[in-house]
Amino acid sequence: MGIKINHVFYTYQKKATNATLALNDVSFEIEDNDFISIVGETGSGKSTLAQTFNALIFPDEGEVQTGNYVISYKNRKSRSLKGLRKHVGLVFQFPEYQLFEETVEKDVAYGVKNFGVKGEEALNRAHEALKQVGLDESYYKRAPFDLSGGEKRKVAMAGILAINPDILVFDEPTAGFDPQSSKELMELICEFHKQGKTIIIITHDMDLVNTYTKKVFMMEQGKLAFQGAPSDLFSFIKGYDRLDIPSVIKVAEKLKEKGMGIDPTKIHNNADLVAAIKKWRNKA
Numbered sequence: 001m002g003i004k005i006n007h008v009f010y011t012y013q014k015k016a017t018n019a020t021l022a023l024n025d026v027s028f029e030i031e032d033n034d035f036i037s038i039v040g041e042t043g044s045g046k047s048t049l050a051q052t053f054n055a056l057i058f059p060d061e062g063e064v065q066t067g068n069y070v071i072s073y074k075n076r077k078s079r080s081l082k083g084l085r086k087h088v089g090l091v092f093q094f095p096e097y098q099l100f101e102e103t104v105e106k107d108v109a110y111g112v113k114n115f116g117v118k119g120e121e122a123l124n125r126a127h128e129a130l131k132q133v134g135l136d137e138s139y140y141k142r143a144p145f146d147l148s149g150g151e152k153r154k155v156a157m158a159g160i161l162a163i164n165p166d167i168l169v170f171d172e173p174t175a176g177f178d179p180q181s182s183k184e185l186m187e188l189i190c191e192f193h194k195q196g197k198t199i200i201i202i203t204h205d206m207d208l209v210n211t212y213t214k215k216v217f218m219m220e221q222g223k224l225a226f227q228g229a230p231s232d233l234f235s236f237i238k239g240y241d242r243l244d245i246p247s248v249i250k251v252a253e254k255l256k257e258k259g260m261g262i263d264p265t266k267i268h269n270n271a272d273l274v275a276a277i278k279k280w281r282n283k284a
């Protein structure tokens, strides 16, 4: 299933003098089984938007529609949203906000239990999800707050996976990870995509956007500023200081400038670059 975002507005601290218009008439559509990314400078509204997808935040105006669920101000107390979080899973930017039980396994089982799965079965689902994110039995009884940042994020992720939602939203999933851990995590996310899930990744990492996602949305000051293919985004953001284009594309552009016949818009990873250079060399 996909998500339709329809003229969504949201303001924080509405009554304060420093009220912030975080979402300002945002509309776009994510299709079923899409693998998309949402980018934008810090404070542009990405996390706020993500929280409307599973009704942690209700739009002041407009609505978010997914499956039979309509997330709107009018529905903020409606029973019709029961079950929404079984359908849309959100892994927070700061996983510590998502962890609160005394052991890892209890934490991961918590969400499942909310949907009526009992005792042993909930624990089994938790163990299965922990295995998926690469945390073995030695973690089951550990306290979540004793774990490293990366491990906490994996536990938070397992808690969502155990519920098995159709749509998975990851807010900055690789922030603070080294390149190898990022790659492992992204490969895991690709697996979920292959299983038929819709994947939404919020990220600062343009390499990740370029390598994994076919479509990208850019937020700017609460508005949708761009939607399209990653290669088009990289031309679009040349004027933005704080958004960097992928390193592999920078290299490709330099080589093109130096007269090498390669097309930077066709380069999605190091292997593409190597292949393009070889192809050019063989022709030259």
Ligand SMILES: Nc1ncnc2c1ncn2[C@@H]1O[C@H](COP(=O)(O)OP(=O)(O)O)[C@@H](O)[C@H]1O
Pocket (backbone or CB within 6 Å): 012, 013, 020, 021, 022, 040, 041, 042, 043, 044, 045, 046, 047, 048, 049
């Ligand atoms: N809990 C909050 N209370 C008040 N303002 C907030 C809160 N969360 C975010 N904001 C403000 O809303 C805007 C959008 O923030 P956010 O959605 O977190 O952006 P991003 O995820 O793109 O960095 C920013 O101006 C931010 O300061």
Ligand SMILES: [Mg+2]
Pocket (backbone or CB within 6 Å): 046, 047, 048, 093, 171
């Ligand atoms: Mg954010």
